[in-house]
Amino acid sequence: xxHKWTSLHIAVxxxxxxxxxxxxxxxxxxxxxxxxxxxxxxxxxxxDNTGQIARSAGAIVLTPxxxxxxxxxxxxxxxxxxxxxxxxxxxxxxDGQHPPLEIPRLLEAVANxxxxxxxxxxxxxxxxxxxxxxxxxxxxxFFSQLTSxxxxxxxxxxxxxxxxxxxxxxxxxxxxLSQDYPEVDARVLLSRAGFxxxxxxxxxxxxxxxxxxxxxxxxxxxxxxxxxxxIVARSxxxxxx
Amino acid sequence: xxxxYRIVIIISSIFLIITVWxxxxxxxxxxxxxxxxxFGSFAILLLALFPEFIPFVAGLxxxxxxxxxxxxxxxxxxxxxxxxxxxxxxxxxxxxKELAQNYALLQYRLERLEGIVARKQGExxxxxxxxxxxxxxxxxxxxxxxAPGERDVHPGDINLPLTQT
Numbered sequence: 001x002x003h004k005w006t007s008l009h010i011a012v013x014x015x016x017x018x019x020x021x022x023x024x025x026x027x028x029x030x031x032x033x034x035x036x037x038x039x040x041x042x043x044x045x046x047x048d049n050t051g052q053i054a055r056s057a058g059a060i061v062l063t064p065x066x067x068x069x070x071x072x073x074x075x076x077x078x079x080x081x082x083x084x085x086x087x088x089x090x091x092x093x094x095d096g097q098h099p100p101l102e103i104p105r106l107l108e109a110v111a112n113x114x115x116x117x118x119x120x121x122x123x124x125x126x127x128x129x130x131x132x133x134x135x136x137x138x139x140x141x142f143f144s145q146l147t148s149x150x151x152x153x154x155x156x157x158x159x160x161x162x163x164x165x166x167x168x169x170x171x172x173x174x175x176x177l178s179q180d181y182p183e184v185d186a187r188v189l190l191s192r193a194g195f196x197x198x199x200x201x202x203x204x205x206x207x208x209x210x211x212x213x214x215x216x217x218x219x220x221x222x223x224x225x226x227x228x229x230x231i232v233a234r235s236x237x238x239x240x241x
Numbered sequence: 242x243x244x245x246y247r248i249v250i251i252i253s254s255i256f257l258i259i260t261v262w263x264x265x266x267x268x269x270x271x272x273x274x275x276x277x278x279x280f281g282s283f284a285i286l287l288l289a290l291f292p293e294f295i296p297f298v299a300g301l302x303x304x305x306x307x308x309x310x311x312x313x314x315x316x317x318x319x320x321x322x323x324x325x326x327x328x329x330x331x332x333x334x335x336x337x338k339e340l341a342q343n344y345a346l347l348q349y350r351l352e353r354l355e356g357i358v359a360r361k362q363g364e365x366x367x368x369x370x371x372x373x374x375x376x377x378x379x380x381x382x383x384x385x386x387x388a389p390g391e392r393d394v395h396p397g398d399i400n401l402p403l404t405q406t
Contacts, residue, residue: 042345062349064341076342080349179338 008111010037011086013077014059015070016094020048026096027057033100034090034107040080041094042073050094070161071182078174082167089170091163098162102202106164109198116195117169120162120202139223146227147184150234151191156199158184158230169195175239181226188233250289257282277325281318288314 012030016023027039039059043051045067055061062076074091081089088110092098098120106118123144140159147158161183165173172193178185190197261278264270270278288294288311295314299307 060349062345064345066341068338068341072338072342076345079342080346083346179335 006036008087009085010034010088010090010107011077011081011084012037012039012090012092013074013081014039014041014054014092014094015044015073015077016041016046016050016054017044017067017070017073018046018048018050019094019096020046020050020053022096023050023054023059023094024057026092026094026100027054027059029100030092030103031058033103037090038081038084038086040077042077044068044070044073069179071177071179074161074182075174075177075179078170078177082171082174085167086170087167089163089165089167091161091165093161097204097206099203099205102162103164106162106200106202109200110164110166115198117163117165117190117197119157119160119164119197119199120204121157121160121199122202122204123156124199124201135219139219142223143184143226143230147187147230150188150230151197153191153197154199155187158187160199162202162204178229178233181229184226184230185233188230189238192234193238247289247292251286254282254286254289258286274325274329277322281322284314284318 012034014023014026014030019026023041027041030037030039040062041051041054041059042062042064043054044064051061051063060080062080064073064076068076077091078089088107090103090107092100102120106120109115109118123140140157143158144155147155163186169190172190172195173186176189176193187197258279261270261275261282265272265275295310296307298304299310302310304310
């Protein structure tokens with residue numbers, strides 16, 4: 001492979017909460033797609049043996065003593081990447097919905113300096129519409145409108161957690177990422193801080209094992225909380241570094 | 242306001258002040274957090290000592306039913322106290338998260354360091370058997386010392402401030 005990024009230090013951050021069924025395959029897949037990358041799984045207070053499985057699959061495992069939420073978990077990984085001076089940080093969901101095969105395209109964009117942050121989107125033109133429920137589609141439409149407005153640029157998939165970012169963006173998010181709904185907030189925060197953010201159409205997979213952390217019952221509450229959070233993200237104090 | 246009612250309120254507010262004070266003394270209440278409670282309980286005491294204040298305020302704002310001013314006042318104090326609690330709770334949640342993150346990071350670094358030390362000790366083992374005890378310890382110490390340097394990125398970054406967020 002003679003990609004530009006082969007010489008870069010790459011960290012892949014995977015927050016995982018009870019993903020024992022998915023994590024090993026995901027780690028191996030990432031390892032095949034970008035060999036040599038540092039794979040960091042954050043075992044966020046799982047009650048199953050997610051951490052153990054990830055470690056035997058070859059990942060570095062960070063283990064907070066209790067569940068600190070997806071934002072907190074991702075932030076832990078970002079802090080490690082910043083401390084170790086990694087050039088590029090990739091963030092994937094632990095349920096395997098972000099196919100590692102899509103990474104190189106996003107990676108290339110960041111490594112070439114085309115953008116500071118590349119985000120995989122399910123709804124970008126050219127993408128294949130995923131099989132999601134009507135209610136969820138409405139929720140995502142609402143969020144994308146709200147986030148686009150607050151971020152000052154078109155956002156098609158605000159809840160996507162499929163990020164490839166450069167060093168500076170990683171350092172910025174390691175200080176400013178919100179604990180509860182990090183993805184939506186991050187879009188607003190990144191654009192406020194002047195980072196170039198681009199979406200790329202990517203396929204996403206449905207989860208193979210386990211259950212999603214968002215249930216129908218919580219959906220309405222979720223919409224309200226995220227809306228508030230993203231509106232606050234527009235005005236809350238951000239640390240420059 | 243009847244005399245007996247005033248006495249009850251005065252006694253209750255004094256009781257509240259004493260309770261807050263004794264909680265501070267026993268270390269169950271941090272003085273910094275107790276200030277609002279002191280303000281609240283002294284305000285109740287003052288109102289009981291000078292009950293004319295309530296009808297006065299009611300007249301000032303054109304309130305038809307003066308006792309409602311007393312309720313509004315009480316609710317106001319409670320809201321301030323609750324806001325304060327939420328601020329503390331959010332602060333603690335944030336600090337708690339940072340603590341957990343740093344714990345995870347330090348644990349990882351410790352495990353890594355232990356691995357390096359174990360490897361070094363393994364390498365040094367044949368020598369250590371031949372040389373005397375004190376020199377053996379020295380080899381051990383140098384193995385530990387050289388460990389952070391092995392990390393190619395930031396030597397000695399164990400001292401990096403992790404708390405900034």
